[in-house]
Amino acid sequence: MATWEIPPKPAELAENRLVEAILDGTFPINSNLPPERELSESLGVTRPTLREALQRLSRDGWIEIHHGRATRVKDYWREGNLLILTAIAQHQDKVSPDFVTNLLQIRLLLAPAYTRLAMQNSLNEVIHLLESLQNIGDTAEEFTQRDLDLHKQLTILSKNPIFTLILNGFGDPYNKMGNLYFSRAESRAHSRSFYKKLLSAVLSNDFFQVEEVTRQVMQDSIELMQKAIISVGVSKGE
Numbered sequence: 001m002a003t004w005e006i007p008p009k010p011a012e013l014a015e016n017r018l019v020e021a022i023l024d025g026t027f028p029i030n031s032n033l034p035p036e037r038e039l040s041e042s043l044g045v046t047r048p049t050l051r052e053a054l055q056r057l058s059r060d061g062w063i064e065i066h067h068g069r070a071t072r073v074k075d076y077w078r079e080g081n082l083l084i085l086t087a088i089a090q091h092q093d094k095v096s097p098d099f100v101t102n103l104l105q106i107r108l109l110l111a112p113a114y115t116r117l118a119m120q121n122s123l124n125e126v127i128h129l130l131e132s133l134q135n136i137g138d139t140a141e142e143f144t145q146r147d148l149d150l151h152k153q154l155t156i157l158s159k160n161p162i163f164t165l166i167l168n169g170f171g172d173p174y175n176k177m178g179n180l181y182f183s184r185a186e187s188r189a190h191s192r193s194f195y196k197k198l199l200s201a202v203l204s205n206d207f208f209q210v211e212e213v214t215r216q217v218m219q220d221s222i223e224l225m226q227k228a229i230i231s232v233g234v235s236k237g238e
Contacts (some may be wrong), residue, residue, distance in 0.1 A: 014050060016091075018062075020091055027073050028073065032070035032073070062076060062080075062084065082169060089103070090173065107151075108215065111151065112210075112214045114158040115154050121158060123205075126202055129153055129154075130195055130202060133146060134195060136195075140188075143191060155167050180229070186227075187221075187228065190221070194213070
């Protein structure tokens with residue numbers, strides 16, 4: 001039986017358009033949104049629908065609503081939370097290219113910790129997981145899928161669910177970034193080497209080496225991603 005995609009509700013569409021307008025600077029940080037009547041007309045929605053969208057944005061930390069006063073766009077980089085981060089990740093084409101590098105820097109900080117914890121708490125499962133990656137197919141799509149699964153499983157095996165919640169928030173951008181990153185043979189070879197080195201460190205029960213191997217590869221991946229972004233820009237003539 002076919003599965004039909006449910007179209008977004010008007011309030012969801014209005015919410016997404018407002019998020020994009022905030023991110024692209026149409027409504028800058030600390031500016032005031034237009035009056036409800038003007039805003040609802042420009043978005044093509046009713047005022048009740050607009051109010052529902054605004055309540056969602058307020059709940060997630062994008063705006064500050066005060067009855068009888070203009071609605072302020074918050075400084076989401078300073079006043080935001082994980083909900084904001086997830087939304088930004090889903091609209092990454094509207095933000096600076098540095099956003100991808102910033103995400104990878106967070107992974108650089110987190111990955112050594114959750115990989116070590118996974119080894120400490122679930123050694124046999126980690127060994128099995130890494131062994132399954134030793135003969136991975138040489139396509140960007142498979143590398144993207146398997147690499148994301150590796151990191152997700154490591155967060156689960158770490159027994160700290162906060163790591164998993166953070167990683168889950170970046171599923172969509174991870175796929176986009178991964179397909180770009182792994183489109184280059186150099187990146188695929190680098191990850192193959194990582195899976196091999198990490199398996200060796202885990203089999204040696206060397207916690208220090210597990211952290212060091214993971215940290216170094218996460219650092220290298222930032223540089224490789226920057227190369228991939230530059231190569232795309234060059235191919236487009238930018």
